[in-house]
Amino acid sequence: MRNFLYLDEYKMYSLSSQLFEGVTDYILNESKTQRSDSETQKGPVASGRLMAEIIETTSASIEKKFLHDYAYSIFEEKLSSENKLTNVDSNCTFEELNPEKGSKRFVRITAKAQFLDSLDVVKTLDNLVDMQDAVSIISNNEIRQLLIEKLGELGENKAAKLSSAPLRAELSRLSKSQRPVDEVANDRLQYKHLSTILAHGFKGRLDISMQLHDCIVSADLKRKCLKDDEDFTFKTYSRISNIEFVILGIITQYRPSGSTEEPGEASSDDDSANMRDVLRKSANAIHGLERQFTSGEGNEIVLDPIAVYIEL
Numbered sequence: 001m002r003n004f005l006y007l008d009e010y011k012m013y014s015l016s017s018q019l020f021e022g023v024t025d026y027i028l029n030e031s032k033t034q035r036s037d038s039e040t041q042k043g044p045v046a047s048g049r050l051m052a053e054i055i056e057t058t059s060a061s062i063e064k065k066f067l068h069d070y071a072y073s074i075f076e077e078k079l080s081s082e083n084k085l086t087n088v089d090s091n092c093t094f095e096e097l098n099p100e101k102g103s104k105r106f107v108r109i110t111a112k113a114q115f116l117d118s119l120d121v122v123k124t125l126d127n128l129v130d131m132q133d134a135v136s137i138i139s140n141n142e143i144r145q146l147l148i149e150k151l152g153e154l155g156e157n158k159a160a161k162l163s164s165a166p167l168r169a170e171l172s173r174l175s176k177s178q179r180p181v182d183e184v185a186n187d188r189l190q191y192k193h194l195s196t197i198l199a200h201g202f203k204g205r206l207d208i209s210m211q212l213h214d215c216i217v218s219a220d221l222k223r224k225c226l227k228d229d230e231d232f233t234f235k236t237y238s239r240i241s242n243i244e245f246v247i248l249g250i251i252t253q254y255r256p257s258g259s260t261e262e263p264g265e266a267s268s269d270d271d272s273a274n275m276r277d278v279l280r281k282s283a284n285a286i287h288g289l290e291r292q293f294t295s296g297e298g299n300e301i302v303l304d305p306i307a308v309y310i311e312l
Contacts, residue, residue, distance in 0.1 A: 002069065005233060005245070006308035008225045009068050015306075016075050019082070020051050050074065072307055076248060079106055090244075094215035094299040098254060105250050107303065109217055110311075111210040113245040117230055118202035125195040129188045133177035140174045147171045206230065208247065208308060215299035219249055221308070246311055249303030257299045 051074050079085040086104040088096065090111035097103045147167050154160040177184065209218040226233060237243070 001312040002073070002246075002309040003312055004069055004072075004227050004307065004309040005237070006221055006225050006227065006305065007068060007072060008222060008306050009071075011304075011306055012068075012072055012075055016051055016071070016078075019075070019078055019084075076108070076307075085248075088212070090211065091213050093213045094256070094301070097212075097215075097217075097251065097301055099251055103251070106248070107251060108246060108248045109210055109212070110244050110246050111212060111217075112243070113241045113247070113308075114209050114211075115234060115239045116205075116207040116209070117234070117239075118198060118205045118207075120230070122195050122199045122202075125191045125198070128191050129184060132187070133179065133184065136177045136179055137175065140178070144171055144174050147174070208245075208305070210245075210247065215301060217247070217301045217303060219247060219303040219305040221305060243310065246307075246309050247303065247305055248307045249305040251301060252304045253300075253302035255300040255302070 051071060076085070080087075084104055085106045085108055086097070087108045087110075089109070092109070095101055097107060099105060147170060151164055151167050151171070154164050206221045206223055207218055208221055209216050223230065228236075
């Protein structure tokens with residue numbers, strides 16, 4: 001059994017329609033006939049017909065989530081039987097996943113995972129100064145409580161009010177952040193601009209990464225494809241997992257350590273660059289900036305993820 005954390009249903013069904021020959025035609029016919037008539041139609045394989053029925057059913061107004069999970073099981077089994085899938089674990093090396101060395105484009109990796117939610121990081125930075133101030137105030141709560149008790153013991157006469165003035169002044173001071181004003185202002189300025197850079201650079205990405213023998217495998221997850229909310233997922237499984245996950249996806253980038261992977265500079269026949277050259281150079285500059293956020297120091301393989309789950 002599989003406990004799914006993530007499933008890109010559209011991508012799975014798109015690939016399934018190509019993997020199972022004749023499924024698309026079957027679905028088109030199914031939409032025009034009664035369900036009982038579908039049994040008389042000729043399909044290439046029984047599993048293909050079953051997949052078609054699942055796709056057709058899930059496109060109806062009544063959504064049945066469990067059918068997506070079962071459809072995935074059929075999809076993965078078909079990839080394996082057609083020898084289109086490479087299965088590896090955390091001991092796998094960078095070269096073993098090289099498509100030019102025999103690895104399939106579809107890979108199924110079993111390893112411990114780490115999640116990076118850029119939205120959560122940006123949100124934390126936006127509120128970090130306020131949280132630091134709150135911690136500073138909370139840490140003095142016992143002292144404030146003692147001051148309040150002393151004030152309660154004093155009477156209401158004129159002498160008592162005079163003697164209570166220093167206590168009230170101290171209570172007021174301890175009810176505010178104890179951090180220096182200049183330090184708070186500098187931190188707020190730093191975190192604000194760091195948040196702006198990260199928000200632009202990561203664009204709200206939710207990443208999953210797995211450490212293999214000599215490389216990292218990473219994938220950008222679509223939030224709408226998560227089975228549960230991010231907060232529930234991270235609290236349940238931890239941002240750095242203690243158990244192994246399975247991710248199935250398509251290798252899209254193969255980055256050896258130290259590779260530049262920079263696009264070539266645009267050339268022009270004359271001294272004056274036309275608008276296309278300007279646009280291309282601008283795109284190159286943006287690409288270089290984005291690599292500051294997406295590139296690691298060591299070997300890295302990037303996947304287009306289809307599913308993330310735990311085997312039970």
